[in-house]
Amino acid sequence: MAIAGTFIGSGYAAAAFGFGLLLFLGGASRRQWPDFDRPLLAIAILFVALCWASSVWSIAPQHTIHGALQITLIFAGCLLLLGGNRYLRRNAHTILYATVIAAGIGAALALFDFRTDFPIMRHFLPANAFWVAVGAKMDRGLSYLIFLVWPLFAYAWQFRRRAWACGLAALVAALIASSYGITAQLSLATGLVAFAIAIVAPRLVAVGLAAVTCIAAALTPILALDFGARLLPLAARIKNTAVHRLEIWDYMSRRALERPLTGWGWWTAHMLPIRPEELARYQYVTANGSPHPHGNWVQLWVETGIGGVALGLAFVLLILWRAWRLPRPYRPFALACCASVFTIALASFDLATDSWWAALAATGLLFTILPAPTEMASAR
Numbered sequence: 610m611a612i613a614g615t616f617i618g619s620g621y622a623a624a625a626f627g628f629g630l631l632l633f634l635g636g637a638s639r640r641q642w643p644d645f646d647r648p649l650l651a652i653a654i655l656f657v658a659l660c661w662a663s664s665v666w667s668i669a670p671q672h673t674i675h676g677a678l679q680i681t682l683i684f685a686g687c688l689l690l691l692g693g694n695r696y697l698r699r700n701a702h703t704i705l706y707a708t709v710i711a712a713g714i715g716a717a718l719a720l721f722d723f724r725t726d727f728p729i730m731r732h733f734l735p736a737n738a739f740w741v742a743v744g745a746k747m748d749r750g751l752s753y754l755i756f757l758v759w760p761l762f763a764y765a766w767q768f769r770r771r772a773w774a775c776g777l778a779a780l781v782a783a784l785i786a787s788s789y790g791i792t793a794q795l796s797l798a799t800g801l802v803a804f805a806i807a808i809v810a811p812r813l814v815a816v817g818l819a820a821v822t823c824i825a826a827a828l829t830p831i832l833a834l835d836f837g838a839r840l841l842p843l844a845a846r847i848k849n850t851a852v853h854r855l856e857i858w859d860y861m862s863r864r865a866l867e868r869p870l871t872g873w874g875w876w877t878a879h880m881l882p883i884r885p886e887e888l889a890r891y892q893y894v895t896a897n898g899s900p901h902p903h904g905n906w907v908q909l910w911v912e913t914g915i916g917g918v919a920l921g922l923a924f925v926l927l928i929l930w931r932a933w934r935l936p937r938p939y940r941p942f943a944l945a946c947c948a949s950v951f952t953i954a955l956a957s958f959d960l961a962t963d964s965w966w967a968a969l970a971a972t973g974l975l976f977t978i979l980p981a982p983t984e985m986a987s988a989r
Contacts, residue, residue, distance in 0.1 A: 614757075615715035616722075617733055618749030618964050622686075625967035629690030636696055643692025648927055653684045656920045659913055660875040667874020668881075676876025676961055683963050687970040694977040701978040705764040708975065709773055712758050716780040719747065723787045748790035752953050753968035754781065755797050759946035760975035763939045767982055791848060792956050800949035807941035814944045815933050818951065819926060825955065826922040829906040830862035830869075837862075853893040854903050854956065860887050860894065861902050865910035872914035876961055878902045881911065901959035908960050925951070928973075938982045946972065 614621045633643060660677040667673035697704055722729045730747055758781055765774035785797045807814040825832075837855045844851035864873065864881045873881060879900050888896060902908040909917040932943035950969065958965045 612711050612715035612718065614964075614968070615719045615750045615754050616730055616747055618747075618751075618753050618968070620750075620964070621753060621967040621971065622683075622963035625690055625971045626686030626963075629686055629693055629970075632693030632696050633689045636693070641695070643689060644695040645688060645692045646931075649691070649924075650688060652920055652924050652927065653688060656917065656924075657681050657684055659916050659920065663872065663875045663913060666871050667877055669874060669877050672880070673874040673876055679961055679963075680875070683961070683966050686963075687966050690967075690970045691973055691977070694974055697974075697978050698980075701980050702768075704978065705761065705975065705980075706770075709761045709765055709770070709777060712754065712761055713773070713777045713780060716754065716777065716784050719751065720780060720784045720787060722747075723784070745789050748788065748793060749958075749964065751785060751788050751790060752793045752796065752957065753964070755785065755793060755800065755953075756946050756949045757968060757972050757975070759800065759942050759949065760972060760979060763942035763976075764979055766942075767938050768980070791851070792953055796949045796952040799952040800945040803948035804941050804945035807944045811933075811937075811940045811944060814941075814948070815929060818944065818947055819929055822925045822929075822951065823922065825906050826909075826918050826925075829904070830865040830910050833858040833862040833907065849893065856891045856894040857899045857903055858907055859891075860884070861899075861907050861911045863887070865907070865914075868914060869910070870914050870916075872910065872912045872917065875912050878908055878911050901961075903958075904956055905954040905958065905960055932976075935976065935979070936982050939976070939979055943976060946976075 614624070636642060657677070657680060660673070660680055664670045664673040664677065718729060734746060758777060762774050762778065765771065765777070782797070785793055788794070803814050803818070833855075837859050841852060841855055844855055860883050861878060861881065863884075879898050881898060883894065883896060883898060888894070902911060905921070906918070909921045913920075929944075929947060932947055933940065935943050950972075
């Protein structure tokens with residue numbers, strides 16, 4: 610999964626959820642049931658219920674129902690995968706060591722691909738695809754790789770495989786620096802900064818991430834409107850897609866503020882109306898709108914309203930709490946991973962993207978099976 614997913618991020622979903630199902634079936638045959646995280650399970654059930662309920666007030670009820678079914682299956686797959694950690698702890702060293710090697714191979718192959726006109730990636734796309742489009746297609750897999758490697762760094766560093774950790778870090782850094790994804794580059798940079806601070810002041814990073822998350826959750830539509838116009842000149846110097854994203858957030862934030870309590874219905878962001886006066890000042894957004902909001906908080910506001918935002922905030926704070934509860938040697942790696950994920954969540958991916966949740970669940974699974982640091986002597 611770590612190798613294939615680097616090239617085709619969508620490959621994470623089938624592999625991760627299929628593995629979770631196999632773990633469940635294997636455990637059920639022995640009458641051993643998944644070890645579900647109950648608070649996480651409760652948040653998932655409430656959010657799924659909200660998605661289904663939003664079909665009542667949705668601007669496209671049938672589409673919302675379809676999306677609610679999709680997110681139900683996605684969350685079921687994630688919960689089965691995470692709950693399967695109890696079956697893997699006995700072989701954690703083998704699994705983590707093999708995943709370190711697989712992630713290194715994936716990063717090395719991807720770096721080779723970038724440097725040699727994409728001979729590997731071209732096999733996954735039409736033969737006439739423009740080379741920039743080929744490289745950009747890898748962005749999803751590279752974004753997932755960024756946070757997938759944090760538990761691997763934690764394992765390799767703690768269990769005296771530091772040469773492996775440094776080699777993998779160098780490969781990932783070189784790969785992301787070569788990529789076209791600014792969001793991925795910012796995600797890696799944010800994670801590295803958080804990691805450096807967390808080594809000496811983990812509480813500061815945890816509290817800082819919680820505070821920034823609360824601000825983003827509560828004020829995203831307002832912040833997007835207040836800062837969007839000011840950031841346009843800077844965005845224009847960076848990349849056309851940066852301007853496009855600010856325009857998407859502009860009209861979606863305005864629609865979110867029109868229905869702050871309920872939202873417009875789950876999975877309806879691409880159907881939102883755009884006012885003529887808004888289109889008149891946009892360079893890239895057309896009357897067709899955008900396939901998705903390119904930001905998790907924007908999507909929660911515009912599709913599910915304050916209820917979905919509250920559940921999203923509860924989910925993020927729970928994950929931060931779980932990261933904080935890890936053994937002290939693992940804590941900086943987990944907080945750095947949270948910082949990387951939160952950065953990507955601000956500006957990328959539809960919340961109905963199965964591979965996004967699959968990669969998150971796979972990362973969480975790796976963190977939950979990390980051996981206790983006291984096992985180091987027996988592992989050497």
